[in-house]
Amino acid sequence: MDTQKLHREIFKVSDGEKWHLEHPGLFSPFYEKLQKEYYNDQLCYCFDFVNTLKENSVGIVRESRFTEIPLHYHKDMELSIVYSGECTFNIQGNDMRLTTGDVCIIDTDVIHSAKYKGENDIVFNIVFRKSFFSSNFLAEVADKGILGDFFLNAIIDNRSHDNYLVFRTKENPKFFSIVDLLLFEYYWPSSCHASLIEHYLSILFLELINTLHQNTASYYQFNENQKNMMKILKYIEENFSNCSLAGLTKHTHFSTSYIFKLLKSMTGSNFSALKLQQQLKRAEFLLINTSLSITGIIEQVGLKNPTYFYNKFKEVYNKTPSEYRKMFAHRNQSVGLRAEQEEIRFFTKLD
Template identity: 30%
Template sequence: MRKDIYQRLIALTEEEEKILNGEETVNKSLYTDDGEFIIDSKKLLQAGELIDIRRHTRFVDFPKHKHNYIEFNYVYEGKLTQTIDDKKITLKQGELIFLNQYITHEIEASSEEDIIINFIIKPEFFDYIITLLDDENIISKFLLTTLYKDYSEGEYLYFKVAEKKHIQELAEKIITELYEPSIMSKATIKLLVGLLLVELVKRSKDIETYSANNYDKLLIIQSLKYIDKHYKDANLFELSKKLNQPHYKLSKLIKKHTKMTFKELLQEKKLSKAVELLKFTEYSIVEIIDLIGYENPTYFYKIFKEKYGVTPREYRENS
């Protein structure tokens, strides 16, 4: 790590100075405006940003909380001890843990020598990256469920990679890019995070996994993967045949675990694909409507404006 960036990492923050001067608990207003302790990405990310980092606050116990984003904890120096569903985990220097939006955890006070980097990442950051990964690996399955924001089971992936120096080097490159952004930083960060995930996939034997509730998770993952691949002409009856499940049972499971119906999930996927095509291709709007599988342009315009507040043409111009 470059010396100037390292000095920024170890320097006391205003919050830490207050703690050392007698403030005994975390100031929750720095992290959320909600009555519950759900840390809000809006408090930590600048408007429009999908990823950033902050050093974990030292010298104080962090009480039970959740996030409305995906969090990676990376132990740059020292250790990190946290409790997830009564299970205590201590990460060593060089290790990482990925936490989805629904994990509840609490963190023991870190000492001055403990340098923990928290990556704050909105799920949509992974929309492109997930296409680079093999469908069947454990990280893809973790990311796939996080992309559907109403999938509500707490999960984590703990990477015991303290001895894998090339993984630490990648993490440090991402940190450096986030601390000193350039005109190409957004693209560079995506590529580096994608490369980090690919390297972690190769270390599947070093991964400890956890899910607060594994009930029928495999069926839900398969359903989400089916929608992801076949959004143009997907339908519940075809999916139920593929999974050898009654359609009514599958429908109830999807609603239970994602808080959305199959039709709503499919519509979300089609609209996100439409946005991708508007941003990154020169297809006409009529062509995009056909590519994502809508036959009624009027209906597409209606649901697009309901979700994004603008017409497809306005969205493309603003992008």
């Protein structure tokens, strides 16, 4: 990938930006075609990305420099990336200064605006419908861990439309490497550009989940309960094989009653259920990606009762462990047969 070529294209002054340089302080004639409306007691525009998302589930827009973006909302979700320089967003009436490497995910129907951007201030908006999260590869994202589950639920919570999350990704060089790949497809589309852009976006979400694991300072627009929730989930995810409620309270310095109430209100589950959820996720990973015996997997994830494991795994994945492993047997053809033989031996002993 020619990054110099990409950067020349990114920083090129567009025709619209030339107009703003020639008409300082004025909004684009584009707004003359739009009607303002009162939404949540505020007079603002509704941006419709119907053309941007007409054929694809993901669209990319570089925000115009040398002007402000007035108050608006939209019916689709938006992931804004400060690619260079800085930008001040006003979201729900709060000014928020973001700099290079900052990412803001804005839910549908959130009223926001952006202040004037100079020559070196580059912001890309990736817009997508919530239905994007139902695709197969994002379903995989949700299966990577309970912290990832919580992250996605915070974004796509259908009970409210006032969510916005801000992340710092400056310390994650991989994130911007993926952004460059995505933008290269945007500017010079290949024959598979639509699928590639969707998959690059899913990888960006995975990297945001990585920032949650690596650095708690990376998420600074979460409220106190959400931050505490992530500390709890991170501890369970990293110590699922042997963690206990007593160990969790000692690690977080939260009371047992606070943990119980927080887990129930924000996930609908209790400590034991979340621990089991993570144990089963890890077992699924080991079944697919290793030749470790099922007995070995049960021991590694910290479960003591094989019957309990088999029952719970089938309850969640609708298949026995050996049946599930055989679905991916092309990775190791001998693994599926070995697992099936082991399962037969196990249930023969029960009989």
